[in-house]
Amino acid sequence: MLSQPPATLSTRDKILHTALLLFARDGYFSTSIQDIRRGSGLSIGSIYHHFAGKEAIADALYQQLINSLSLDLEQASAKVTSYPERYKAIIGSLFQRCESQPEAMRFILHARHQEFLPGEAPICSARPFEFMKKLVDEGIACGDIRPMNAMVAAAALFGGPIRLMHLYLDQVLEVSLMELLDESWSCAWNAVKA
């Protein structure tokens, strides 16, 4: 019940590709190594040749996705200069990724990584979220955001759009996220602007 990964991918990437689809669809614990074997068209031995185990697959996937998202957000925010533009660029990037790579965003956003990646910090301490938090701190310091607790500001600014992403990924939204970007952004900015 799962399309084979593209033949152009390396064996390692085939494993990651299949694991992502299954983890995002069924969850980490409901996905067995056998499922990944079936889905990828490889063998158990081959999988264990490339990864130390199931947890190592999830870990590699997590690091790769967090890293890619991080770079994406940092680049998007570097293209513009004012803080409001940066915040909107970040939200736009997040929305776009939800539409182009829903499985990846599902894995990042609603998996409880601490349940299967012991020692991993909570998702809100991961690099992309730290980056967003830092930009909020700077926005407060320069007066673009009105003075307030920085955590409250970060939650107020990005909480609405993130909530909308959750709704989209849970298939509760009937329309595309990008159509709602301007409206969601104006709400978010009204929440915290000076």
Next chain:
Amino acid sequence: MLSQPPATLSTRDKILHTALLLFARDGYFSTSIQDIRRGSGLSIGSIYHHFAGKEAIADALYQQLINSLSLDLEQASAKVTSYPERYKAIIGSLFQRCESQPEAMRFILHARHQEFLPGEAPICSARPFEFMKKLVDEGIACGDIRPMNAMVAAAALFGGPIRLMHLYLDQVLEVSLMELLDESWSCAWNAVKA
């Protein structure tokens, strides 16, 4: 490593009490029936006498918590008359519950119930969230909230506070949630007010 449930509880409630603590701390899949047996001081047989199985425990817990939260929110919002007051009352109730019953809120908010409760609708379609959505619809209709897509408005109004709750439950916040209520509320209301 887990305090026994109060002896005053019925056997059934002892099981639910222990299961909640373990599910919230370790997750559903990392909690075994043996763990619940140990934590509750009961026996396997006793547990299976009161519940059809592990999934039935999680289901009963979920229904009970959703129901209790629902009643709580509906009562809190019935005490006041204007829509802005209702929204704030709801957020206040949610914050209070995070502080008084963090395990319950952890189980409701960040468990992926669909992974272990097949057929269960996504959390955002559950009664408390439907209720919040309905109040937002009405607020738009009567002009208290400015005209916009209702999903965007609901996400903008409650997304910030919910995000803050996540941060609190993940122990990222150093201060108490209630201290941040007024500030978080004023951001939320600025986001959508007419």
Next chain:
DNA sequence: CAGACTAGAACGATCGTTCGGCATGGAGAC
């Protein structure tokens, strides 16, 4: 004494992982 409840050994299924073997292909010896 009947029915509700508790107890825990035992069972079958499933899972993650290990391990020994096989195919391939490039490097070095002659």
Next chain:
DNA sequence: GTCTCCATGCCGAACGATCGTTCTAGTCTG
């Protein structure tokens, strides 16, 4: 060129551990 050797990657049967669940026997209570 040809043969050997070894590293690399691939394969899947088998293993041990753990889990959810069942079942029979025992205890308590009204």
